[in-house]
Amino acid sequence: MSGPTAGGEPGANGVNPDKDLNAQNLPGQRGDHGEAIRVQRGMFGARNGGDTSGYGGLVRTVRLPGEATRPYGGYFDEVADELEGALEEQGLLPESAIEKTVVDRGELTFHIAREHLPRVARTLRDDPALRFELCTGVSGVHFPGDKGRELHAVYHLRSITHNRLIRLEVSVPDADPHLPSLVDVYPTNDWHEREAYDFFGLVFDGHPALTRIMMPDDWQGFPQRKDYPLGGIPVEYKGARIPAPDERRSYS
Amino acid sequence: MGLEEKLPSGFALTTVEQAAGWVRKSSVFPATFGLACCAIEMMTTGAGRYDLARFGMEVFRGSPRQADLMIVAGRVSQKMAPVLRQVYDQMPNPKWVISMGVCASSGGMFNNYAIVQGVDHIVPVDIYLPGCPPRPEMLMDAILKLHRKIQGEKLGPHREKAEREAEDAALKALPLIEMKGLLR
Amino acid sequence: MSASPASPRETTEGTVYTVTGGDWDELAAEAKQADDERIIVNMGPQHPSTHGVLRLILEIDGETVTEARCGIGYLHTGIEKNLEYRTWTQGTTFVTRMDYLTPFFNETAYCLGVEKLLGIEEQIPDRASVIRVLLMELNRISSHLVCIATGGMELGATTIMIYGFRDRELVLDIYELITGLRMNHAYVRPGGLAQDLPPGAVDQVRAFVKKMRKNLPEYDKLATGNPIFKGRLQDIGHLDLAGCMALGATGPILRATGLPHDLRKSQPYCGYDTYDFEVPTADTCDAYGRFLIRIEEMHQSLRIVEQCLDRLAPGPVMVADKKIAWPAQLALGPDGLGNSLDHIKKIMGTSMEALIHHFKLVTEGFRVPPGQVYAAVESPKGELGVHVVSDGGTRPYRVHFRDPSFTNLQSMAAMCEGGQVADVIVAVASIDPVMGGVDR
Numbered sequence: 001m002s003g004p005t006a007g008g009e010p011g012a013n014g015v016n017p018d019k020d021l022n023a024q025n026l027p028g029q030r031g032d033h034g035e036a037i038r039v040q041r042g043m044f045g046a047r048n049g050g051d052t053s054g055y056g057g058l059v060r061t062v063r064l065p066g067e068a069t070r071p072y073g074g075y076f077d078e079v080a081d082e083l084e085g086a087l088e089e090q091g092l093l094p095e096s097a098i099e100k101t102v103v104d105r106g107e108l109t110f111h112i113a114r115e116h117l118p119r120v121a122r123t124l125r126d127d128p129a130l131r132f133e134l135c136t137g138v139s140g141v142h143f144p145g146d147k148g149r150e151l152h153a154v155y156h157l158r159s160i161t162h163n164r165l166i167r168l169e170v171s172v173p174d175a176d177p178h179l180p181s182l183v184d185v186y187p188t189n190d191w192h193e194r195e196a197y198d199f200f201g202l203v204f205d206g207h208p209a210l211t212r213i214m215m216p217d218d219w220q221g222f223p224q225r226k227d228y229p230l231g232g233i234p235v236e237y238k239g240a241r242i243p244a245p246d247e248r249r250s251y252s
Numbered sequence: 253m254g255l256e257e258k259l260p261s262g263f264a265l266t267t268v269e270q271a272a273g274w275v276r277k278s279s280v281f282p283a284t285f286g287l288a289c290c291a292i293e294m295m296t297t298g299a300g301r302y303d304l305a306r307f308g309m310e311v312f313r314g315s316p317r318q319a320d321l322m323i324v325a326g327r328v329s330q331k332m333a334p335v336l337r338q339v340y341d342q343m344p345n346p347k348w349v350i351s352m353g354v355c356a357s358s359g360g361m362f363n364n365y366a367i368v369q370g371v372d373h374i375v376p377v378d379i380y381l382p383g384c385p386p387r388p389e390m391l392m393d394a395i396l397k398l399h400r401k402i403q404g405e406k407l408g409p410h411r412e413k414a415e416r417e418a419e420d421a422a423l424k425a426l427p428l429i430e431m432k433g434l435l436r
Numbered sequence: 437m438s439a440s441p442a443s444p445r446e447t448t449e450g451t452v453y454t455v456t457g458g459d460w461d462e463l464a465a466e467a468k469q470a471d472d473e474r475i476i477v478n479m480g481p482q483h484p485s486t487h488g489v490l491r492l493i494l495e496i497d498g499e500t501v502t503e504a505r506c507g508i509g510y511l512h513t514g515i516e517k518n519l520e521y522r523t524w525t526q527g528t529t530f531v532t533r534m535d536y537l538t539p540f541f542n543e544t545a546y547c548l549g550v551e552k553l554l555g556i557e558e559q560i561p562d563r564a565s566v567i568r569v570l571l572m573e574l575n576r577i578s579s580h581l582v583c584i585a586t587g588g589m590e591l592g593a594t595t596i597m598i599y600g601f602r603d604r605e606l607v608l609d610i611y612e613l614i615t616g617l618r619m620n621h622a623y624v625r626p627g628g629l630a631q632d633l634p635p636g637a638v639d640q641v642r643a644f645v646k647k648m649r650k651n652l653p654e655y656d657k658l659a660t661g662n663p664i665f666k667g668r669l670q671d672i673g674h675l676d677l678a679g680c681m682a683l684g685a686t687g688p689i690l691r692a693t694g695l696p697h698d699l700r701k702s703q704p705y706c707g708y709d710t711y712d713f714e715v716p717t718a719d720t721c722d723a724y725g726r727f728l729i730r731i732e733e734m735h736q737s738l739r740i741v742e743q744c745l746d747r748l749a750p751g752p753v754m755v756a757d758k759k760i761a762w763p764a765q766l767a768l769g770p771d772g773l774g775n776s777l778d779h780i781k782k783i784m785g786t787s788m789e790a791l792i793h794h795f796k797l798v799t800e801g802f803r804v805p806p807g808q809v810y811a812a813v814e815s816p817k818g819e820l821g822v823h824v825v826s827d828g829g830t831r832p833y834r835v836h837f838r839d840p841s842f843t844n845l846q847s848m849a850a851m852c853e854g855g856q857v858a859d860v861i862v863a864v865a866s867i868d869p870v871m872g873g874v875d876r
Contacts, residue, residue, distance in 0.1 A: 037806070037827055062828045065807045104807050105552055133681050136812075137843065139823040139836035154823060156810050156838070160695070163702050167810065188684025191846050192838075199516075214509035214875060215366075216331045223365050224517050231365030231514075235358075238431040244363055245521040251800040251830055287489055288511055288872050289536035289619055292582065299601030329875075332489060332510045361529070366514035385619055 034066035132157035137192030140200035283319030287326030327355035488871035523801030535873030587865035628754035673863030687818025692725035723866035
């Protein structure tokens with residue numbers, strides 16, 4: 001096992017799946033070199049009420065799909081070549097801008113270092129061989145288990161000229177949730193970035209007016225982060241009280 | 253006009269009550285308070301097939317000053333709540349509120365940080381209308397029930413008495429959690 | 437007293453200005469600054485002409501809008517967060533309530549995303565895909581009808597509103613027959629559909645197509661050539677191709693600039709590449725062009741609906757993989773809910789394992805391998821994209837909807853600034869924002 005040992009605590013059976021992945025008594029894992037986002041304990045995720053299935057001691061690290069190796073297939077190689085070439089022409093080492101490239105389920109994702117995001121986006125938009133004219137906005141994702149890279153900003157870029165779609169992903173730590181704004185390159189991201197700020201607390205430096213857009217202006221906290229509760233209330237019926245969805249027993 | 257409120261309790265007031273109730277129920281002016289999916293069904297109710305004009309209330313007023321019925325059609329968010337209350341406060345008395353749909357009535361499936369869990373936290377509600385969204389027929393049923401309520405509305409001393417009785421009954425009623433019976 | 441050319445002096449009669457001559461340019465500049473004509477108007481969030489709970493903040497100089505901004509979020513429902521506490525299948529119940537005028541598009545986009553995560557796109561039965569297309573195209577008609585109807589009402593044209601809702605009722609009757617609900621269907625499920633078409637549905641859709649072919653030209657007679665209607669719509673809400681690209685506007689707004697961009701053609705899903713239809717465009721970049729495109733798209737949708745009916749072959753409507761497939765052979769029970777008596781008989785009477793499996797599938801749900809996908813469909817308003825992230829659990833880890841209404845509404849400022857106040861209504865109506873989709 002070559003990857004990092006995030007969440008590498010031994011399970012109840014004394015076996016650490018990260019270290020002893022080659023042990024014959026453990027199931028194989030999908031993508032063992034991607035980012036670890038959480039640790040699954042037991043089979044059913046139930047924490048209260050006990051797990052009588054006999055799988056209660058199972059400990060498994062959940063990883064996102066890992067880095068891909070060339071060839072990526074389809075038009076992905078062409079896009080990657082063009083992007084790397086165009087960045088080199090501008091005197092920017094592709095390795096320093098593109099942290100890694102993931103190909104999963106027929107989609108290409110470039111993980112971009114945050115300081116180089118505007119440059120990469122501008123290159124993707126302006127280079128005639130790339131021409132990603134349309135940005136479909138930014139979607140924030142919060143991975144509290146992905147230490148040092150908790151907040152992800154995900155951009156999808158569509159090229160109408162070449163009929164292509166790629167994804168850019170930028171990761172920032174919770175402690176320093178700053179990344180450059182793309183409003184200069186794609187004005188459509190104006191509201192999208194405000195939304196990501198409103199829900200996740202991602203601070204887009206250089207945005208013309210980064211204020212809350214969905215929640216009231218005086219709202220406390222960033223409601224769609226994983227550490228923010230759903231905020232439901234228990235519902236009363238005749239002689240019974242049903243807890244809010246986030247406080248019920250969960251099987252996930 | 254205010255005069256009816258000053259009549260002494262008795263036969264005259266009962267007669268005026270009936271007349272005022274009939275007049276009021278026959279020309280209810282709803283304020284447009286469309287919020288979400290229910291607003292589309294509310295508009296459908298006003299349109300051709302269901303034709304709310306049959307009950308003398310097809311004219312939805314844009315201004316709350318000219319309206320006496322607020323149909324809260326849809327989910328009320330925390331951000332919308334103060335606006336809703338302000339619109340309600342602008343409506344002249346007497347005024348009624350229909351909470352249309354399960355989101356307005358109780359928050360419904362959106363039991364979360366963003367939605368007010370029932371518009372009765374903000375304004376008094378006369379009719380709760382379930383459904384997601386309720387069919388136009390259901391809205392018309394709610395409106396007809398409200399008409400019946402308006403017809404029977406008391407005035408002056410009668411109203412004070414009715415209000416006192418309603419409050420006493422509410423104070424004596426069992427809370428939902430202490431009721432026995434089927435889960436519903 | 438100061439030496440200013442026009443100095444104010446307070447008297448018992450009020451402020452008295454003493455003009456002592458001098459530089460009139462300065463006076464003119466001052467007067468311009470104290471312009472009483474420039475006012476800020478706050479429209480909404482509860483206003484009959486703002487298409488829902490949209491708040492418009494307009495800075496007006498006389499009748500001219502000098503600056504326009506939107507205030508949104510008055511219908512923010514937290515649906516994306518709610519999804520994270522429900523199973524993947526239950527998710528359709530929530531997404532269908534986002535843009536409540538295009539429920540089938542929300543459901544299909546979400547389900548395409550989940551199916552892509554599961555890697556079962558190829559296993560979706562043909563019949564399920566055909567019914568999805570059928571319902572989406574019917575939905576395109578009903579959504580455009582509401583857009584035209586409410587847009588007309590906001591202009592003061594009540595007749596067109598009555599017409600639009602009359603025809604929309606016909607579509608809603610079909611929905612009700614097929615899904616049991618007029619709105620908020622949750623009919624499209626990951627892996628297929630909730631149930632098959634009921635008997636009589638095909639005939640009713642055929643009758644509808646025939647009737648709609650007769651009704652659609654009425655809109656042309658009523659509005660398309662109407663000089664007042666044209667006068668209100670033509671050259672209003674101008675947004676050219678460069679503006680659309682920069683602001684990410686898609687759908688009829690983009691096609692009104694002459695670019696025939698339609699995901700059904702460029703990135704086909706649900707087998708759209710096998711259907712014969714055209715992508716209407718206009719080159720006027722204005723509200724009138726968008727109206728014409730919507731009318732023509734309804735004609736094209738009718739063509740697709742007919743092709744769907746022709747190719748409906750008997751077969752399953754749910755994937756064969758029993759680890760994912762919810763029971764889909766449902767019938768309406770006396771309690772008004774869908775149920776499958778055969779299925780209940782089997783799991784209760786013959787197979788304990790099937791009962792356990794059914795129980796676990798319905799209460800716990802299926803697991804989706806970790807990863808993220810983006811699925812997009814061409815909704816009546818533009819590109820409806822779904823970014824779905826899974827962490828390998830039985831619930832979505834994060835679902836983000838890129839709703840076309842949200843993105844298109846940003847172009848309101850570009851369309852309205854410099855125009856007249858009355859034209860703001862036309863421009864907003866031509867964007868066709870649905871606040872449920874904007875705020876989610």
